[in-house]
Amino acid sequence: MSDDTIRLVTIGRILRRRWRLLAILAVVGALVGYGTSLLVPPRYTASASVLLPGQWEERELLTQAEIATSSVVVDRVAATLRWTGVSGSELRDRVSAKAADGNIIKISGTADTPERAQRLSDRVAEQFVTFAAQITGDGDGTDPDAAAGPETLRQKVMQTNRRITELANAADPGQTVESVQARTELAKLRAALQDAVKKLEQAESATEKAGMLVMGPAARPAGEAPPTRTQLIVGGALLFFLLSVIGHLAAARGNRRLHTEGEIAAALGSALLGTVDVPGERPAHGPKGRGARAWIRRLLGVDTRWETPAPQTSGDEASRRIRYRRVCARLRDQLPPPRRLLVVVPDGDEIARRAAGQLVAEAESDPSPSSSSRGDPVLRVAEVSVSHPMVPDRDTESGALVVLSAGSWTAQELAGIAEACADGRHEVVGIIVAGTVRARPTRPAGHPPDNATPALAVRGHATGGSV
Incomplete structure (x- = not known):
């Protein structure tokens, strides 16, 4: 066989003249795939969805998906489930999360039974929501004013508005020192009011983002997760078939018989x-x-x-x-x-x-x-x-x-x-x-x-x- 490009007629010639060998090798590949399915235990995958209210950017959603599969969340899930012989490191290989459309984090868990897969995905979703609430809640201590809550900020805004009104009524419209001081104090209070309004908006936004919601329990899987036994059998047959065709082509390429x-x-x-x-x-x-x-x-x-x-x-x-x-x-x-x-x-x-x-x-x-x-x-x-x-x-x-x-x-x-x-x-x-x-x-x-x-x-x- 020359070094010319392999044409479809060459493949057709192999199929016509070696179809028995190709069929037998495909059957052998199917048997190998079946044997592999007996050695690999079946796997089932269940998925739970978590809704993230508010406005989220794409990078923020990706960050939340990484948090859902973090070691902290998975270790808490392992401590909650208490499965014999299954540690947090093993569960990390069975849990995945991805950001879907509509500010939804889809969490998937894989186990050897449908019941375990359902429980795993539900527990991961619950622990993820709990951990996210702790991050944005009172326990971080990063900002005492923001931790006071939206109600305290609203009261501060009302008090500031009243104080501004009082100062405005008592202020002298002249150019005396007292009137200038009063107007300066009024400007400071208005700046404090604007600052308080901004903190209130940030607190409301954080509260909205922290209010994640698990959208119901995960559905129990009805079938095995890929690769299933059927997929292994078909894949083995197809793999052996392709390898046999490639082997024929390689043997023809290496043929040193004289043709001319x-x-x-x-x-x-x-x-x-x-x-x-x-x-x-x-x-x-x-x-x-x-x-x-x-x-x-x-x-x-x-x-x-x-x-x-x-x-x-x-x-x-x-x-x-x-x-x-x-x-x-x-x-x-x-x-x-x-x-x-x-x-x-x-x-x-x-x-x-x-x-x-x-x-x-x-x-x-x-x-x-x-x-x-x-x-x-x-x-x-x-x-x-x-x-x-x-x-x-x-x-x-x-x-x-x-x-x-x-x-x-x-x-x-x-x-x-x-x-x-x-x-x-x-x-x-x-x-x-x-x-x-x-x-x-x-x-x-x-x-x-x-x-x-x-x-x-x-x-x-x-x-x-x-x-």
């Missing part, structure tokens, strides 16, 4: 004689495809490669045989008599094996008028193991012809086959690359039934005997 004819020719150190087509069909599972491991691979659908593109529709049988005849003609023109070649096929390359059999059949029955039976190349097929390549020693052959399919082997594997040919004193005279195509339905008035002969020739020459 030029790369294959360079790895084998020889020239490309041509490309041939093989009708695509499901490979028959011979003795090497038996056993539990092979059965599992077939069940999962991993016995065939997914990254290869879908075969293109080819012409009829005659057009495919023309390619084989052209290869035989190139061999006749290139090699001097006797034209005996060893056809090397990598073991496990079913496409190349079928192409080699068809090539042998065409070399035996080439009907071209310009060739004679003595001029046709004589081919002998030998399957070579890629892991431990071993080519038969040279007998009467003029060289070796390598037949393989594109995208199946790495450069190192092909170099090993070339070295094995050199060890057997075979010169690689050419390379043939085979590919799969979709065969069209055979017409009633098609070619003679001898088209079935190459299939028999494949099996006959695959044993390695001379032709």
Whole structure:
């Protein structure tokens, strides 16, 4: 697979050709999610709302939300609930608060039962209101005048108003010292009155803000808090499914198999004689495809490669045989008599094996008028193991012809086959690359039934005997 951007067609190809494996991995992920749900105890969350009267800025609401989950409030809640083995530090992880619209602080508590979750949220709301009242109440001692209360301030304002009225009536409108002093005293009293009015407004505002109200008890939760068992099961299945798809893409990115004819020719150190087509069909599972491991691979659908593109529709049988005849003609023109070649096929390359059999059949029955039976190349097929390549020693052959399919082997594997040919004193005279195509339905008035002969020739020459 190249470094091009991954397209949706690649994902679709994975889904079409690996759907069994993806389905099984998704089921495994669902089982893992179910097992995780058994290990993680269920959690329930209840919420209580606290109303903050008056005008509040956004930052003030955020501060109140932080106070609701502070250690002072949570420790008081833990002391009130007296749950066995549950401390204030553990409750802090189960309590949360956030500012909602309408000057409302929403307090949520999480516990292992719905009843405990309801009690926890209610207690936190109550302790939060109590603690907020203590902060703005009499116990802080920050301002004695403000602590006197709104009623005292109102009385002071009334007294000041009366004193101003008395001084205004007794004041001399002249410019005497007494009249100036009276007017100065009057101005001081008016300033004190204004100061008292401001303190009264601040006290009323503080009283309004301190008057927080719990908006009823928390509703008992009817279902589990996320992640629920269903969410864990679905999440596990989705996670395994995505990981398997990503694994396929990563494996394709790291694939070092050669796909182009030029790369294959360079790895084998020889020239490309041509490309041939093989009708695509499901490979028959011979003795090497038996056993539990092979059965599992077939069940999962991993016995065939997914990254290869879908075969293109080819012409009829005659057009495919023309390619084989052209290869035989190139061999006749290139090699001097006797034209005996060893056809090397990598073991496990079913496409190349079928192409080699068809090539042998065409070399035996080439009907071209310009060739004679003595001029046709004589081919002998030998399957070579890629892991431990071993080519038969040279007998009467003029060289070796390598037949393989594109995208199946790495450069190192092909170099090993070339070295094995050199060890057997075979010169690689050419390379043939085979590919799969979709065969069209055979017409009633098609070619003679001898088209079935190459299939028999494949099996006959695959044993390695001379032709």
